[in-house]
Amino acid sequence: MHDFIHTTHPQRVVFGAGSLRHLAREIDALGAKRALVLCTPEQRPQAERVAASLGAQAAGLFDRAVMHVPVETAREARELARRLGADCAVALGGGSTTGLGKAIALEAGLPIVAVPTTYAGSEMTPIYGLTENGLKKTGKDPRVLPRTVIYDPELSRTLPVGLSVTSGINAIAHAAEGLYAQDSNPVMDLMAEEGIAALARALPAIRAQPGDLAARSDALYGAWLCGSVLGAVGMALHHKLCHTLGGSFNLPHAEVHTVVLPHALAFNAPAAPRAMARIARALGGVSAPAAVYALARGNGAPVALKDIGMRAADLDRAADIAVANPYWNPRPFGPAERGEIRALLQRAFDGEPPA
Numbered sequence: 186m187h188d189f190i191h192t193t194h195p196q197r198v199v200f201g202a203g204s205l206r207h208l209a210r211e212i213d214a215l216g217a218k219r220a221l222v223l224c225t226p227e228q229r230p231q232a233e234r235v236a237a238s239l240g241a242q243a244a245g246l247f248d249r250a251v252m253h254v255p256v257e258t259a260r261e262a263r264e265l266a267r268r269l270g271a272d273c274a275v276a277l278g279g280g281s282t283t284g285l286g287k288a289i290a291l292e293a294g295l296p297i298v299a300v301p302t303t304y305a306g307s308e309m310t311p312i313y314g315l316t317e318n319g320l321k322k323t324g325k326d327p328r329v330l331p332r333t334v335i336y337d338p339e340l341s342r343t344l345p346v347g348l349s350v351t352s353g354i355n356a357i358a359h360a361a362e363g364l365y366a367q368d369s370n371p372v373m374d375l376m377a378e379e380g381i382a383a384l385a386r387a388l389p390a391i392r393a394q395p396g397d398l399a400a401r402s403d404a405l406y407g408a409w410l411c412g413s414v415l416g417a418v419g420m421a422l423h424h425k426l427c428h429t430l431g432g433s434f435n436l437p438h439a440e441v442h443t444v445v446l447p448h449a450l451a452f453n454a455p456a457a458p459r460a461m462a463r464i465a466r467a468l469g470g471v472s473a474p475a476a477v478y479a480l481a482r483g484n485g486a487p488v489a490l491k492d493i494g495m496r497a498a499d500l501d502r503a504a505d506i507a508v509a510n511p512y513w514n515p516r517p518f519g520p521a522e523r524g525e526i527r528a529l530l531q532r533a534f535d536g537e538p539p540a
């Protein structure tokens with residue numbers, strides 16, 4: 186019997202190869218006149234082309250987006266937007282750049298047009314993250330939700346294969362946890378399963394041919410679906426572990442999601458059999474944890490925390506942090522389960538198949 190509450194976010198999504206050409210029209214549609222274009226240092230050339238294409242609609246460019254949005258960077262970008270008289274921000278890039286746009290929106294109220302170039306999904310969520318004095322805080326606020334999202338698969342063709350695979354599995358993680366979320370609902374479940382299936386098809390095709398536009402389009406479509414799930418329902422053990430490892434030990438975001446997901450699913454499998462069956466079906470496998478592990482391994486992604494910068498000496502502290510303030514999870518984890526969480530982290534550290 187169905188029994189749920191679903192809130193739809195007010196957002197406009199423009200999807201299609203070449204859809205970046207609609208950027209000026211979309212800025213106009215927001216009633217904005219001057220956009221500050223945001224990017225990482227690495228994506229500056231791409232962002233310069235975008236700013237040039239906007240002509241007088243571009244107020245300027247800020248190219249210092251970095252992972253986890255340091256408050257100082259957010260402050261500088263906000264100040265530049267004010268000085269330049271910008272009345273909207275265009276975030277061209279992955280979750281780091283979208284996150285910077287969100288930090289500007291949170292304080293200055295500038296509407297964001299997000300142009301995602303990875304599969305992280307931040308553009309579809311009202312979730313923001315900010316780092317101050319080495320401590321990352323996350324929160325939810327409807328003001329940070331990008332007003333318009335332009336998904337142009339042409340732009341993701343330059344995303345290196347390694348990051349394409351791990352970022353795609355970051356997206357799969359949102360959908361997988363969405364399927365066993367406490368506040369899940371039938372529509373989000375459909376989107377989650379479809380999103381996982383699209384990414385499972387696309388990632389091997391991208392690995393074989395990084396410039397394959399149809400595969401890039403499929404992956405971005407999957408990212409949109411999985412990001413929508415992340416924005417609508419609560420996340421659980423897997424995201425808690427990744428926030429701990431990324432936030433406190435500075436491990437790279439997409440890689441950490443890729444390594445941890447099979448193990449978090451194995452921990453939750455006994456408590457969420459229906460979700461596991463849907464994840465496995467979407468991945469074309471029999472067991473959800475094993476199918477995620479095979480997807481990562483088979484496409485050259487890391488499967489061990491020790492290979493992405495984790496130190497063995499920090500595993501105990503990571504387990505302590507993860508269980509101290511747990512998220513809701515279908516199989517509860519807290520101080521009483523500390524030993525099992527520590528064992529899970531050890532397997533992930535060593536790169537063993539999920540238990």
Ligand SMILES: NC(=O)C1=CN([C@@H]2O[C@H](COP(=O)(O)OP(=O)(O)OC[C@H]3O[C@@H](n4cnc5c(N)ncnc54)[C@H](O)[C@@H]3O)[C@@H](O)[C@H]2O)C=CC1
Nearest residue numbers: 225227253279280281302303305307310312341343344438
């Ligand atoms: N608030 C939310 O809902 C979410 C937030 N995030 C946050 O996003 C951050 C991670 O975002 P990611 O997208 O994984 O990485 P990212 O945005 O840091 O990008 C990783 C690297 O790839 C480069 N890159 C991105 N797209 C490219 C392309 N098409 N071609 C060539 N290079 C490209 C970037 O310039 C950067 O150097 C984390 O801080 C995470 O916490 C992630 C998911 C959801």
Ligand SMILES: O=C(O)/C=C\C(=O)CC(=O)O
Nearest residue numbers: 312313314323355424427
């Ligand atoms: O872990 C994720 O992929 C999802 C959410 C976040 O990263 C939130 C944030 O820390 O910005």
